[in-house]
Amino acid sequence: MSFPDRSVLLNFSSTLTHRNATVFTTQGADDSTQQAIQNLIDTRYQLTDRVSAPLKGMENDLFAKSQPLDSLRPKLRVTFGRSKRDGTFDWPVEEVLNTYTAHKRGAPVAGLYGFGYRKSVFGLIQEFFIFTELLDGYLSGLEWLKQERDIRSLITASFKLLQALHSKGIVHMDFWANNVMVNLAQPGLTKAIDLENCFLTQTEHLSEVLAFQFGFYYRREIFRFVIEEDYDQMVMDALGNYEGIDRSRFDELYALSKNENISRRARREIFHKGTVTAR
Template identity: 80%
Template sequence: MSFPDNTVLQSFPATLNHRNATIFTANRTDSSAQQAIEDLIDARLQLRDRVSAPLKGMENDLFAKSQPLDSLRPKLRVTFGRAKRDGAFDWPVEEVINTLGAQKRGAPVAGLYGFGYRKSALGLIQEFFIFTEMLDGHLNGLTWLKRERNIQNLIHVSFNLLHALHSKDIVHMDFWANNVMIDPQQPTRAKAIDLENCFLTPTDHLTEVLAFQFGFYYRREIFRFVIEHDYDRLVFEELGKYDGIDRRRFDEIYALSKHENISRRARREIFHKGTVVTG
């Protein structure tokens, strides 16, 4: 397999081979990690669903994702390092590139431990694996909210995390409460996860991107816990942290993003062109 950036594989020089799978890690795996990864590969031989869960046998250390590639086109793209027509790579490749890039910048994200793939008899990648740090003790935003019952605190923690990402030129386009991981002992030090729908460059359309991000955060479950007017007030206060925001344009896209579905492909249009397509 190849990446558009050859430093990705250089950052993970250690390899683990098991059956028809190859796993790349930054350092040589210890015996418990190796056994847990091999057990996952063995279990996946008979399964075709997507997995996103702690790595069995290492619940306190690693989180594993496994994604089968079900059709020929993604198998070819991932195997040969090709992008889709819109310039994006398939989600596992995007997540590896973005997570590693964010990690290198010291951004508040779950660190990337390794990744790999399982090949078919024809030599095409048919399943992709990603391993990240477990963030032991952390809770996702909605779980933390059930425990603390303080929606304003959750919103403040999330908005601070979003600003920290922007300060590192990381634009997370799937930013919602469950992608905010909070340490109850240090709730102000949250981390972001699931960076497959993310950009590692600043946008020329910050107004439109922020309008989408704040609107999307409200639409994904938060609207159930806060009065819209109160949420708007918190958003407008938060905008003071950002320079050059066009409030007329912001208000237009923000209102759409709070109440309309915006697909992942359409989010790329917001980042690249500042235009919004709903539906």
């Protein structure tokens, strides 16, 4: 594999090989971890579904994600380290790069333990694996909400997390309740997950980006649990933590984001241009 950022590979210098798979980790895997990774690889042959679950059969706490690459073009791009036409990489490469960088900056995210791939007989990568810290003692936002039924606390903690990510130069464009992990012992402590749809630089269109993020957070399930006017007031209170917000630019896109589906490609347009095409 030709990885687009060689400096990342240097920090994952331990290599585990099994069948047609190669996994890079930050440190040498102990016997339990190695066996669990090998078992995962063994179960993935002939499967086309995506796995996103704790790694089974081990004492160490790791979370595993794997997904087959579904067509020739992504297989070629990932194998040879190429980007798409819009400059992004396929989701597994984006997630590795973003998670590694965010954690290195001290952002509140799960740490990256390792990543790897499984090749076909033709030498092309056909499946990608990502292993992160298992957030033991945490629940996703919606699961936590089912237990505690405290929507205001969840929204407050999520908005605090969003601001913490921005302070580290991490712009999460898939920020919704299930990508917010809540600490059961201290619900005010949260971590973000699923960073494949993130930017690692500041935007010149913060008003529009925040409008999308707050609107999207509401649209993805939260609208079911809160009165819209109450949510709007919490958003306005949270906006006071950001400088230079243009309310006219914010309000228009915020209203749109609460009510319309905005594709991932359109989210890139928001970040880069401050405009959007709703779909």
